[in-house]
Amino acid sequence: MGISMKISDLFKEKEVTLSFEVFPPKTDAGFEAVEKAASDIAALSPDFMSVTYGAGGGTSKNTARIAGDLQDRYNVPVLAHLTCVSSTRDLVRSVVNEYKERGIENIMALRGDIPKEGRICFDYDHATELIYDIKSIDDSFCIGGACYPEGHIECARQSEDIAHLKEKVDAGCDFLTTQMFFDNSTLYQFLYRIREKGIEVPVVPGIMPITNAKQVARSVALSGSTIPQKMKIMVDRFADEPDKMKEAGIIYACDQIIDLISNGVSHIHVYSMNKPDIAAGIMDNLRSIIR
Numbered sequence: 001m002g003i004s005m006k007i008s009d010l011f012k013e014k015e016v017t018l019s020f021e022v023f024p025p026k027t028d029a030g031f032e033a034v035e036k037a038a039s040d041i042a043a044l045s046p047d048f049m050s051v052t053y054g055a056g057g058g059t060s061k062n063t064a065r066i067a068g069d070l071q072d073r074y075n076v077p078v079l080a081h082l083t084c085v086s087s088t089r090d091l092v093r094s095v096v097n098e099y100k101e102r103g104i105e106n107i108m109a110l111r112g113d114i115p116k117e118g119r120i121c122f123d124y125d126h127a128t129e130l131i132y133d134i135k136s137i138d139d140s141f142c143i144g145g146a147c148y149p150e151g152h153i154e155c156a157r158q159s160e161d162i163a164h165l166k167e168k169v170d171a172g173c174d175f176l177t178t179q180m181f182f183d184n185s186t187l188y189q190f191l192y193r194i195r196e197k198g199i200e201v202p203v204v205p206g207i208m209p210i211t212n213a214k215q216v217a218r219s220v221a222l223s224g225s226t227i228p229q230k231m232k233i234m235v236d237r238f239a240d241e242p243d244k245m246k247e248a249g250i251i252y253a254c255d256q257i258i259d260l261i262s263n264g265v266s267h268i269h270v271y272s273m274n275k276p277d278i279a280a281g282i283m284d285n286l287r288s289i290i291r
């Protein structure tokens, strides 16, 4: 078995960390391509890698497989995601046990988006319930939770969202990772508000490099994140020149990351979207800062 490490311990050990994310294939036919992309990203030696989980169950069995392989073959600590909105308690138990058997020590505990066609299972309403369940199955995992610097899309008032976040952290989150945001002042305001409410766990900003114009509409639709004028202008200028757009998007993300680290927010997660070239671009710019 490869290196396994609790992310909470990693954060105590290292002042600055950089992690990348991959998502499993939608069908088994795409498995090899995703494994190749994941291994190329692992070769960049990030501090850890996260592997997302399909809320509808379509890609869920591959999360454990990809995460386990990353840890065993490439010695990268992993964070395996788990969503509950479409899961029975029995399914959650079996996935948690599988993570355990594979030596995975970190779980990102999520509700998942409510499926458009409606829910097929009602065992869980919120991520908080999942966290209690994981802890009752096995109390040894390091648990991450999601948070939303601009407020979660379903919650009309951010103060309510933060109150729910406090309940989630109290249920047993060891750290939080944020939804993407493109203006760091959004994060600094959010941090001020949650610290004031007694949420003290590490908050890991999730940075999404915007490297093609279509991503902007897609990201906004999925996350509700605000696109600042600075980014709109960049996309407008480079949208029709893919190589320049990619370079500009990587530099925009690095600029965000350097500002965060300069301000003491120093555990950074990059939504690298199965794209080794983009992960490499970020790493090349930051290597001496994060080592």
Ligand SMILES: Cc1cc2nc3c(=O)[nH]c(=O)nc-3n(C[C@H](O)[C@H](O)[C@H](O)COP(=O)(O)OP(=O)(O)OC[C@H]3O[C@@H](n4cnc5c(N)ncnc54)[C@H](O)[C@@H]3O)c2cc1C
Pocket: 051, 052, 053, 054, 055, 056, 081, 082, 083, 108, 109, 110, 111, 112, 113, 114, 125, 126, 127, 128, 145, 146, 147, 152, 153, 154, 155, 160, 161, 162, 164, 165, 168, 177, 178, 179, 180, 206
């Ligand atoms: C870092 C990160 C990683 C992600 N990874 C994945 C992934 O791998 N797979 C995937 O499918 N999706 C993923 N998502 C998307 C996520 O599943 C959605 O954003 C989802 O809509 C909310 O999940 P949550 O865990 O934040 O939910 P919750 O924490 O349950 O919150 C959801 C909503 O319910 C509200 N709420 C919470 N508790 C209560 C309560 N007691 N009463 C009333 N309202 C309440 C909250 O305010 C919020 O509006 C990720 C998101 C982030 C930020």
